[in-house]
Amino acid sequence: MESDKITIEEAQKQVDQWIKQYGVRYFSELTNMAVLTEEVGELARVMARKYGDQSFKAGEKDNVEEEIADVLWVLLCIANQTGVDVTSAFRKSLEKKTERDNKRHINNPKLNDHGRE
Incomplete structure (x- = not known):
């Protein structure tokens, strides 16, 4: 559904509103x-079981979406409390990567090895 989409800026504001309403305050930056x-580790565990060589243990579930959202949540908390506008920072990062790497990956034979698909 199109109406379910939110911008990064909106997500950042929603996290801030939630913290102020329900979270009492932000945890310290550290x-x-x-x-x-911790959240990245939880995502890594699910990825290793879903896409890697490990299997899910009893009681574990494939919750990649939940773990990605948890990583994003905490990242937005850190951005809010350190004054980072993630939308602006992401645009700058994309421009930097495009300028720096616009030919690098296309010319990388390891990435163009279609036999590994």
Whole structure:
């Protein structure tokens, strides 16, 4: 559904509103960095089981979407509390990568090895 889509800016504002309404306050920046690392680890665990060589243990579930959303949530918390406009930062990052890498990956024989599909 088109109406379900939100911008990065809107997501950043919604996280801030939620923290102010329900979360009492942001955790410290260092705590949120640790929480982000934890969430990335949880995503890695699911990815290793779904796409890697490990299998799901009893009680574990394929919740890649949930884990990605958890990573994004904490990342937006960190952005909010450090004053980073993620939309602007992402645009700058995309421009930098395009300028720096616009031929690099196209000319990489490892990425163009169609036998590995």
